[in-house]
Amino acid sequence: MIKRLYIAAAITLWLAISPAAGAEFSAKMVVMGPHGTFSSSIFVKGDWQRHEQAGQIVIFNTKTGKTYTLMEDEKAYLEMGDDQEGDDDRPKDMGIGQVLRDDTGETERLPSETLWGYTCHRYRHIPSEEEFGRSDMWYSPDLEAAIKVVSDTPLGKITMEYREIVEGPQDPEFFSVPEGYKRIDLDF
Secondary structure, three states: OHHHHHHHHHHHHHHHOOOOOOOEEEEEEEEEEOOEEEEEEEEEEOOEEEEEEOOEEEEEEOOOOOEEEEEOOOOEEEEEOOOOOOOOOOOOOOOOOOEEEEOOEEEEEEEEEEEOOEEEEEEEEEEOOOOOOOEEEEEEOOOOEEEEEEEEEOOEEEEEEEEEEEEOOOOHHHHOOOOOOEEEOOOO
């Protein structure tokens, strides 16, 4: 149960720092925290992401929030969200030392650093809600994505990193439900 919560927290973190339109790459996503280290594969093509991990595949549209969870064994999928565009959550163009305050808390631009050959803008977010701790993010403008995030969470410190990044075109078929899969409807 704790592993599932941990993975859910990591996926939520991953979705919150998702790449923006235009970027195409694949990477190994490594999540480290108090309950162990987990790795998965991520594929990015514009607004779409595919996240693969031990028998689970999640396809996510960062612009609309539309999510497909594929169950390969059952040849079925679960669809969540709609096709409504949301707000652009990418980091704003801020000067070093500049602080932005809003309903979610305070975000500060820190000095840039280079990770895995990518120059990254660093940001620190301190949320307004006390139960959540601060998060530090390394955002690569070249990839239009955060390639490292360190967050203090109720579960402990969690670090997410994109490693083994390979830039280049991704197969469009990766970002759609495979032919022959049946939709599962959840009735609440």
